[in-house]
């Protein structure tokens with residue numbers, strides 16, 4: 052398959068790429084990294100990416116920013132980062148990409164553990180993750196031409212321990228191998244409308 056992988060150079064992206072690149076042609080996308088540059092926060096940039104790449108069999112997104120902070124300090128602007136970037140950035144990959152994914156192809160998004168197992172300062176992430184879960188359930192029954200959509204929802208990765216470990220007391224860390232398999236299940240399997248939990 053020919054697969055667009057947005058965020059392929061990040062911690063989760065490398066896990067997905069490590070699994071999928073052994074069997075598929077991957078076009079890595081990032082704002083500054085990857086084979087092609089695009090910013091999911093900018094719909095015009097997403098459209099330009101699809102025009103450049105052309106038809107694909109799958110789109111995998113492992114990108115999306117949220118603000119972390121105590122609930123009482125959250126500004127509306129900080130809250131909106133998760134909704135405009137992590138949620139709408141990934142949603143726009145589907146809305147702009149519908150005509151670029153071949154019949155029977157798939158979209159795979161990324162959320163995370165925090166809407167089911169919260170941590171302090173994680174409300175922005177929990178909200179974005181919940182919204183993405185709702186989006187794939189709703190979108191799956193309306194996608195045309197046998198297209199599928201899922202969202203992978205991993206716990207904290209072992210490789211992300213140094214950056215985020217102190218925020219996740221008591222959370223089991225997950226291996227990149229298991230996270231990669233979740234992306235393979237979504238891209239190569241038959242399920243749709245699912246939140247694929249890895250924890």
Ligand SMILES: NC(=O)c1ccc[n+]([C@@H]2O[C@H](COP(=O)([O-])OP(=O)(O)OC[C@H]3O[C@@H](n4cnc5c(N)ncnc54)[C@H](OP(=O)(O)O)[C@@H]3O)[C@@H](O)[C@H]2O)c1
Nearest residue numbers: 058060061062063081082083084090091114115163208211
């Ligand atoms: N790491 C974890 O343990 C973990 C666990 C569960 C969920 N998550 C979620 O998974 C997502 C990715 O996390 P991560 O830790 O893998 O992040 P990361 O290591 O910071 O990597 C992010 C990747 O996405 C790209 N990217 C970032 N913003 C982008 C944008 N606006 N447009 C296009 N590409 C963009 C980055 O490349 P450029 O800088 O070149 O754009 C990079 O390749 C986040 O939403 C995070 O909340 C992470």
